[in-house]
Amino acid sequence: DSGVTQTPKHLITATGQRVTLRCSPRSGDLSVYWYQQSLDQGLQFLIQYYNGEERAKGNILERFSAQQFPDLHSELNLSSLELGDSALYFCASSVQGLDTQYFGPGTRLTVL
């Protein structure tokens, strides 16, 4: 158990809908990273927050957004969902941002 929690574990929704994925980092970790894992794209970095501020952006679609709250939990919002958004979404946390990233168990999103 990495100490990173993600909810929900599974999410099934329809095209065009909006969902929110939640991540709670390990106690004391200030940085949260979001990654998408799909069969065709592999594991891809989406976005990183550090102590409430956006620090780095990767291959994140404009339909996706994220934020980190004062209690350091983070949410990834996915809107206007398409079939191709079906994937595993992982968050990872680290103490300061430059050190080891610990991954959560992931949220499996299925868009029908």
Added chain:
Amino acid sequence: QQQVKQSPQSLIVQKGGISIINCAYENTAFDYFPWYQQFPGKGPALLIAIRPDVSEKKEGRFTISFNKSAKQFSLHIMDSQPGDSATYFCAASIGDYGGATNKLIFGTGTLLAVQP
């Protein structure tokens, strides 16, 4: 330039044998090279990591060999066990110390099966 190429895609090894997974990169600015292990239904877990100032790092049965001039690094699993059966990902990153960010670029993964 930002890619990390991983091979093989899958690997079958007998119990007690050596598993070898290779990765190659182009961007010489990468300064951190971790290996992650992922079991079905779980998130990736850090196995071992190396920085480019070291040519080899060993932790138990797991060893990273790093060849800076060839821009390659590999994971060796000695005395492979059925419990090692998982997907292994290499990764690389450029530590942005000013921005406190270290986004990982992952290889495509290797599915390892260790037969008893």
